[in-house]
Amino acid sequence: MSRLIRRGLRWRRPYSSVAASDIDHFKTILPPHAILSTLSPSTLPVSELDPYNNDWMGKYRGRATTVLKPKTTQQVSDIVRWCASRDIAIVPQGGNTGLVGGSVPLKDELIVSLASMNTVRSFDPVSGILVADAGCVLQSLTDYVAPHNHIMPIDLGAKGSCHIGGNVATNAGGLRLLRYGSLHGSVLGLEVVLPDGTILDQLTSLRKDNTGYDLKQLFIGAEGTLGIITGVSILTPPSPQASNNVILALPHFDNVQPLYRTVKRQLSEILSAFEFIDRTAYDLAVKHGQGRGLSEEDVAGAACFVLVETSGGRREHDEEKLTDLLTNLLEADTPLINTGVLSQNPAQFSSLWALREGVTEAVSKEGKAYKYDISIPLASFKTVVDTTREQLRSKGLLGEHAVKHVLGYGHVGDGNLHLNIVAAAYTQEIQDALEPFVYELVASYRGSVSAEHGIGAMKTHALHYSKNDVSIEWMKKIKALFDPRGIMNPGKVLE
């Protein structure tokens, strides 16, 4: 019996809930307005905490009683130190825009929101190195560096709400990865409060520093399970002076690979996006009014589409390169494309992008979507979509009654396919037909079951499809080293 209890303790640590006495202690650290709690004697309605407890998809709902909004790193440290002494579990929260339930409590963990830590600490317009509090909103940082002719190295749909700290914690990918690389390259330093309250200050603003282990890398993509990122030093690239785009219609999927090679060679350093949209995704985007691109004649006979974007230092040079590319493609003996449309003005530029970016919204208008964010070899993009469709067909699940569309789109340059299954309704039958089928399919290509969204609470059970046992064992050792009490964002990343 005692053995059972000990096993129980070992596998399910009984975190302390936040108590009124804890609130009293937090009042010694924070001003009253930085403490939101529904615990008596407070009369704060529970609904006031909804924006912190619920993720934005409405899929995950925590039951936190208390949200703290520190303004300084020292306050974060003091909070964490107290929680460590009391075995209170913590969820670090940025803009709460994640897609895998990583930023909301699973139970009644304390939420530490970084929203009030939103000051730019320094910016050097010569080196382009920006040092900012973790709670700075991505768009506000973009606006901050713009007058200095710099841009942020990442851009994503949630930029109006997401925090730079959350971007780093989730190793956000987004639209600029092809050109500017991953955050593992562009983040130069971090300040992190470790799970015992220690402040790990690696907030260097040096582009090069080979003095010992690069510890900060561990926190990039750890989704807040190893500590709370409180400050970020990041390299911002110079702004391009001009952007252009073109949409290309391809007769066969098989042409995507040679097309990518040709485009890479001809556009070289000005290529900033090479996005793939299959025919189903394109038709849905057009049906739901997302952007306008090609005439019906252009579209007839197209198996898929590619959106190419250039960003460069001089408009006339970029246009010349893009026009020459299009001419070469169309005049080839065996053309890789049926047709291509070059944007002629900013409105057309946006309209072409809307075709690609609008797929998400079109899908949500069309039905209920099962979404998979996977990395696989480019050559297998079509096979994965087709195989998934066949799987559903073989189970009798293809048709208006169940799954209406199986489609794929994504970042070719990054090997990142967004596989979407659009159904009339979410059902267990479809779910069972898709999982673990899709994960096994991805694993058969040595792919990733989460290219950019992370693991969060959603995919802990699927981690083993992309990481082998030795890797997972070492992740657990790292977690145990940094967070032996397991109080930091429990139940996320690792089961």
Next chain:
Amino acid sequence: MSRLIRRGLRWRRPYSSVAASDIDHFKTILPPHAILSTLSPSTLPVSELDPYNNDWMGKYRGRATTVLKPKTTQQVSDIVRWCASRDIAIVPQGGNTGLVGGSVPLKDELIVSLASMNTVRSFDPVSGILVADAGCVLQSLTDYVAPHNHIMPIDLGAKGSCHIGGNVATNAGGLRLLRYGSLHGSVLGLEVVLPDGTILDQLTSLRKDNTGYDLKQLFIGAEGTLGIITGVSILTPPSPQASNNVILALPHFDNVQPLYRTVKRQLSEILSAFEFIDRTAYDLAVKHGQGRGLSEEDVAGAACFVLVETSGGRREHDEEKLTDLLTNLLEADTPLINTGVLSQNPAQFSSLWALREGVTEAVSKEGKAYKYDISIPLASFKTVVDTTREQLRSKGLLGEHAVKHVLGYGHVGDGNLHLNIVAAAYTQEIQDALEPFVYELVASYRGSVSAEHGIGAMKTHALHYSKNDVSIEWMKKIKALFDPRGIMNPGKVLE
């Protein structure tokens, strides 16, 4: 007494020396030609091991009796497992071209050379992802991807000898960092044999993979102290189609910063190098016949020089951008430069580069050099050189009898200054005047005492100038987690 011994044991682990019985065991793992040992009954002359025991500067000399040259990851694993069971310390060795004594034994550690693991495992010309054995020579990989119109993301002087595994283990910087970023961004996966012999296979060839902690990052720059890198997956960029360069003479150092801003904005994505050479460095390069650039008239009145390189997709566009830049610079109301010379052909291109790259050789011809590879804010480049010169002057050490020149050159774009003190001879007096003075100076700017060369055996005592106590404590915890016996490259990185 017993307490003293225990303390002794704790601080100086008594590694086992390789014994004849170990060689017998290694013979069960490796073929005879892959075992070089001077242990009886072998009659191999000790000098045969010199290339493995001595670093290329001739500064560090190990006393290893045995060098193993495995050809497979499994062999490496079997060797390490045996060493772990026997407490034999290991030095992983790549091309042995490091500058900080990180790749040779301090005593009689076993050397595991990766030189025989030199096969390209795969290359995908569409994605540009290369997977190679750790022992592949950088130049051979450059040659391998060239026919596919790709280049390696790093380039450095030692490319003809250094191994890709060593490049990753030391987080090599080099000449392409400004354009292609650090290895933390371009390395996509690693295969590592851990200090207990376990093979950690994270050799993914995915550009994006957000499934759990990015463990491989820890081994990038760990200088072989956490495990032996046996395989590398790396993203290779498309080759530029054209390269151009120009050398600019500046009247004041203060103009370097605004010049860098102007050049970044005007050249944008084609800027591939922005290198600084102070007047002393330039004069030495010219004196020792390194490259030819400017006329005497051009040089008169120049305080320093900047070499700008462009690499782009179309020669005529790049030339137009560079010519326009030069025109703008020269026709400005208050010109930032005195003059500039644009290379007109490949010979001139090389000649301009020789001015910058030849400083190293010129320095070694001029005298004995104390070299510091530091990261500091660009604005402080000149101050650091001047302050160091003043320090030597104040100690009566400036002049033909002692220190002949104090000079600076380096990668402005990376904030990386090479500070060189050229003396008539190495003396303790100069050494004492320079250290810890230079390290403290660097620390006062929150700089790095090793921008790209690493810590190795040379700078373990100086680590604390760039990393705070908390960081060093956590490095030690990471080391203890991966290598509790401390057998992997002991005495390197951490004291």
